[in-house]
Amino acid sequence: MGESSFIPLSEPNLSLRESEYLNEAMKSGWISSAGNYVEMFEKSFANYVDSKYAITVSNGTLGLVLALKMLEIGVGDEVIVPNVTFGATANAVCQVGAIPIFADIDQDTMCMDLESFRSKITNKTRAVIPVHLYGNAADVVEINKIAKNSNFYVIEDAAEAVGTRISGKHVGTFGDIGVFSFFANKTITTGEGGMLVLNNEHLYSKGKMMRSHGFSPNNRYWHETWGTNMRMTNLQAAIGCAQMERVTELVEIKQKNAGIYKEFLSSLYPAKITYVKEHTDCENSHWLFVIKLKDKNLIQKLETHLVSNQIETRRIFYPLNIQPAFEKYSSKNEIFSGSIAAYENGICLPSSTLLSLEQIRKITSVISSFFESIAEKS
CATH class of the missing domain: 3.40.640.10 (Type I PLP-dependent aspartate aminotransferase-like (Major domain))
Incomplete structure (x- = not known):
């Protein structure tokens, strides 16, 4: 596009x-x-x-x-x-x-x-x-x-x-x-x-x-x-x-971009960000690249910061049990701790196969500036 x-x-x-x-x-x-x-x-x-x-x-x-x-x-x-x-x-x-x-x-x-x-x-x-x-x-x-x-x-x-x-x-x-x-x-x-x-x-x-x-x-x-x-x-x-005819190429681009994200982000704020864990024998296609913040209180602020810089993001899906369409299928007393933690801490970053290296640099730079601003305020 x-x-x-x-x-x-x-x-x-x-x-x-x-x-x-x-x-x-x-x-x-x-x-x-x-x-x-x-x-x-x-x-x-x-x-x-x-x-x-x-x-x-x-x-x-x-x-x-x-x-x-x-x-x-x-x-x-x-x-x-x-x-x-x-x-x-x-x-x-x-x-x-x-x-x-x-x-x-x-x-x-x-x-x-x-x-x-x-x-x-x-x-x-x-x-x-x-x-x-x-x-x-x-x-x-x-x-x-x-x-x-x-x-x-x-x-x-x-x-x-x-x-x-x-x-x-x-x-x-x-x-x-x-x-x-x-x-x-x-x-x-x-x-x-x-x-x-x-x-x-x-x-x-x-x-x-x-x-x-x-x-x-x-x-x-x-x-x-x-x-x-x-x-x-x-x-x-x-x-x-x-x-x-290009499926192998497109999957490889996704995987390559995920590696670049990790390389750039790990050198910036490794103590602030973690990634989705993969099984030893899993080859993750990285349809969407997900990062998780160790401080859940920052996720909404990071999303707002990225959007204000013209970077589209997506939060992790809402747990099904809390949504009106599905809440009747689950007890209100049931605790889904993994679901809550994933939603509260995770966010998807741009993952298009058309994503350029410069765009990834911009995204990671904006994330870096976010943590810098947080550090200055603390």
């Missing part, structure tokens, strides 16, 4: 290739959900994450809904979700009539806390949705073991985690189904859009039908199962195909 004094949190990185493929799709006349680019995008993404199957959907939220419907999760079933995540994770559970059960997060990793997760399992638990928040991997290996031992499903919310791997294996491929988002602020984008990945052929066939009104694959207007329209258009998929 070009450089200006304003530094956005994130922005799409589009090239001439996206325009070329989009024009080809338009010229073909296949501008809705039929067309070659949809299948090409699915195959390209499945290959990238090393999954047998992939299903495009119109957005990541409906991808979660579809995953739950594919696994026949519904009224009265309990689904465990982390208490700090984008609201879509819990909304999808509510949309199918199930009950979201909130597990606390580890304030260091900002992903689901294993002890809290274990404590939430009941005989009504049908699934868990670990979230790889901001690109950092949840301990999905251990979560998977626990779920298998207790006989319920794992749906990975990898909306923010294109490029994140654990021991070389891409997140989203550990559980029964993985769900990704391609919203405009994601590492790769189709404007709006999402993708399910899985290895089960039966679930794949079922999901393809449900995504398209429940139509039989052999008889278009014969409804084999429940379904609705969750399809991605050929135009969106054309953009997605072009983005996939």
Whole structure:
């Protein structure tokens, strides 16, 4: 989008290739959900994450809904979700009539806390949705073991985690189904859009039908199962195909910028700032770069300072249990200490793949000036 004094949190990185493929799709006349680019995008993404199957959907939220419907999760079933995540994770559970059960997060990793997760399992638990928040991997290996031992499903919310791997294996491929988002602020984008990945052929066939009104694959207007329209258009998929040609490059830019942030900030005020903890074998894609202040009383002031200097930021997501839409699913006496600490101490810095070195210098310089002003007043 070009450089200006304003530094956005994130922005799409589009090239001439996206325009070329989009024009080809338009010229073909296949501008809705039929067309070659949809299948090409699915195959390209499945290959990238090393999954047998992939299903495009119109957005990541409906991808979660579809995953739950594919696994026949519904009224009265309990689904465990982390208490700090984008609201879509819990909304999808509510949309199918199930009950979201909130597990606390580890304030260091900002992903689901294993002890809290274990404590939430009941005989009504049908699934868990670990979230790889901001690109950092949840301990999905251990979560998977626990779920298998207790006989319920794992749906990975990898909306923010294109490029994140654990021991070389891409997140989203550990559980029964993985769900990704391609919203405009994601590492790769189709404007709006999402993708399910899985290895089960039966679930794949079922999901393809449900995504398209429940139509039989052999008889278009014969409804084999429940379904609705969750399809991605050929135009969106054309953009997605072009983005996939640069996905490795875009992820590497995110990771490189995270390293630069740490280098600059650690030399300024290492005693004031900490970072999200990563598992030993985790390759964090750093969709958004997060810093945590050791003094929670400064976080709002830092946010205001950055915004006043034309730097867009984002606070850590509000804990779900305190929000009007979800508070009924949690006891008022329940304490989510990890969730509170993450929200009160954390902030996301600009993380666009178009971010320049000079912009990172400006951001870290502004943060430095903030701490200098605090020191002068004390």
